[in-house]
Amino acid sequence: MLTSSLTRLNPYLYSTTYLYTPVIMVNFSAPKNIQYWGAACGTLSSVLFFFSLVAAHQLPPIKPWFTPEQTTEYWRKHESGAKAGVAIMLLSAVFYLPFTATLAIQTSRIPRIHAVVPALQLACGASGVFTYVIPALVLAVIPYRLERNPEITQMLTDAFYFQLIMPWPTFIVQNWVFAYAILRDPGPRTIFPRGMAWFNILAPIFYLPGNAMHTAKTGPLAWNGVLGFWFIGLVFCGQLIADSICLCFAIRSEGEEDLLLNLIPKKIEQDSARSPSNGNGV
Structure with missing residues (x-):
């Protein structure tokens, strides 16, 4: 019935x-604590990701133009910090999944929204976790054997930053699907504010310069540049926190x-x- x-x-x-x-058929009248926890996980994921880079001494990042010997010496100097950063970055990935699941559930409340929309949210969240995990694993390898050939350490450093910044397509799809769902809400009192739709449309555009990061070792497109790193990092963390806050308000409106x-x-x-x-x- x-x-x-x-x-x-x-x-x-x-x-x-x-x-x-079966995923969407949830009891919205159940206690909301688990959903509030899922919403808070977005902020936790963002904050932990930030501190993982701080712990690894990657704020500011290592210079892309370092020689292999300079690169190896840098990691030798910050070996303990890099190992701590790995653990924190992996932990930040844990919290991204509950956030995405809660976002998908709340998106499903929008009237006449097609099931493919929350399904895409979950798919993007599941794949987006690897944007945290894979760079963390590469970072774990870098200080593991610093007695190796310095050129290998330099190559692993390149791989770490390419895999940290360049996998932007997953997040663009997730953000734009979320924006589409908000704009499809027909009610005068929408579940999510319409301003968040435009924010989720425009913010991911700052990820696009990461697509050219492999073409530059200096300048704004390099992995330590304004466009190649700083804008992408600030927008990603800021948008995750903003979506997390709006998600809390959406949960509160379930009555x-x-x-x-x-x-x-x-x-x-x-x-x-x-x-x-x-x-x-x-």
């Missing part, structure tokens, strides 16, 4: 033809929808009691 009720409320989202339905979800099944039960069965079990 509840499935039938939700299907009538939002046939695109709650239809049993979608494999994603009216809870009432609707409780009333619709009762109304359908009353209608079914007054009319003969149509033979479909509804």
